[in-house]
Amino acid sequence: MTSKLWPELPYEEWVDTRDTLHRWLQIIGKVLVTKSRWVNHSWHTALYVNATGLSTAVVHDSDKSFDLNLNFIEHFLNIRCSDGTGKQLHFKNESVASFYNRFIGALQELGIAAKIYEKPNELLDATPFPMDETHCSYDPFFANRYWQVL
Numbered sequence: 001m002t003s004k005l006w007p008e009l010p011y012e013e014w015v016d017t018r019d020t021l022h023r024w025l026q027i028i029g030k031v032l033v034t035k036s037r038w039v040n041h042s043w044h045t046a047l048y049v050n051a052t053g054l055s056t057a058v059v060h061d062s063d064k065s066f067d068l069n070l071n072f073i074e075h076f077l078n079i080r081c082s083d084g085t086g087k088q089l090h091f092k093n094e095s096v097a098s099f100y101n102r103f104i105g106a107l108q109e110l111g112i113a114a115k116i117y118e119k120p121n122e123l124l125d126a127t128p129f130p131m132d133e134t135h136c137s138y139d140p141f142f143a144n145r146y147w148q149v150l
Contacts, residue, residue: 006149007145007148007149008145009142009145009146009149013142014139014142014145014146016135016137016139017137017138017139017142017143017146018142018146019135019137020096020135020136020137020138021138021143021146022120022123023096023120023123023129023132023135024096024099024103025047025054026120026121026129027096027099027100027103027104027116027129028047028056028068028070028077028103029045029047030116030117031059031068031107031114031116032044032045032056032059033045033116034114034115034116035059035060035061035112035114036059036060044057047070049147049150050069052069052071052072052073052074053069053070053071053072053073053147054069054070054072054147054150055067055068055069055070056068056069061112064081064082064083064111065081065082066079066080066081066082066110066112067079067080068080072140072143072144072146072147073144075090075091075092075138075140075143075144076088076089076090076091077089077091077103079106079107079110081110081112085110085111086110087106087109087110089102089103089106091138091140091143092138093136093137093138094136094138095132095133095134095135095136096127096129096132096133096134096135096136097129097130097131097132097133098136100118100129100130100132101130118130
């Protein structure tokens with residue numbers, strides 16, 4: 001019996017989801033930058049592979065803590081707070097601008113102020129997140145496959 005260690009992830013088929021997801025992940029990472037104390041090599045911004053997707057370490061924010069879990073099996077972002085509150089944002093075909101507004105809005109509803117630098121880093125197209133209507137693809141199959149490859 002042979003086992004396949006790496007699932008196929010054909011570039012041309014998933015590039016639109018990749019480009020959108022990359023920007024969504026930058027938004028999340030930038031929140032971590034603003035909410036966490038600096039740790040060498042930027043470890044405070046790391047996303048960790050877990051059993052259902054990606055997760056952050058605990059983030060401390062004034063009187064409570066929170067973490068973020070991206071589920072690539074059921075396709076949602078779970079925001080959990082130490083005071084028992086939380087929000088779930090389901091992934092769907094939506095623009096970076098829409099995701100940005102939903103995510104920042106959810107944090108604000110939970111009492112987490114998140115002011116970030118609104119441009120993506122190290123991308124040729126550095127359209128500010130709140131204005132990016134171009135990148136708007138989310139294919140659950142390829143998002144799941146990406147997580148499996150990680």
